[in-house]
Amino acid sequence: MSATPARDASQSDAFAQLLRGSLLPTSVAGLVCVVVGLFSSPKAAWSAALGAAIVIFFFSLTLLVMKRTADLAPTTTMMIVMATYTFKVLVLGIVMFSLRDVTWASGYAIGLSVTVCAVVWLFFEMRAYKRLRIFAYDPDGAASLDASPDAAPHREPRDEP
Template structure:
């Protein structure tokens, strides 16, 4: 993972964890241990989903840049399918509070996307790698032909 990718990932993950911790405290105060569990599960689910997606996209972008869009769509599809499976599997559970889970997950998603956007705007990354000019490879025009002072 390149440095700018890691900086963007930290800029999204840290605020999301902080917001998830605050939401967990609020959920514990409002719904007890079930609320705390729901908020923690929602926070962990969002952080894991988005972090894995960012890591996969960074790896694909480094190794196969033309496939980044396809990898982004694939990771999004996998996240939706896995989230659907989790919601079906835990749909009627009493292990955690569903409202705390849903609200915390929604707030964490917004926090992650905001942190990711801000981090992406701060990174100065070239979109196109500049190619070296032929003059740079063989010296400048003045070095090849000599300057006026050199000819005297």
């Protein structure tokens, strides 16, 4: 079952709106983390930039996967998105664990930047989602072929004593 071209375009617009609604505020938050890191050391500043880049990459990847799987069955889409989320959390955990004691980066700055940028991304993604007009039904009014709007629902006879 394939979606109509208009629906595909509206889905692309929705994912673009989610990306735009999240990317700019997260980039600003990452820049703020970098500037705050400069007060500590250049190593902290570029570590904060690394943390922000990691968040932007992984969260954008999730939106891309959701966009690519939006036309699949809802259970399949949910399974793929959950697998992507699990992969994202595992890789982020591995990266954070790997970078905690290295001498060439500030583990504290990376961790703080990842936390701040992830919270900002999620907040603004939810805000952008709330502004989308997503219908729970087909707004074009595509009715089923076997029922007319005037037809009464079919009821089975009841056995009454």
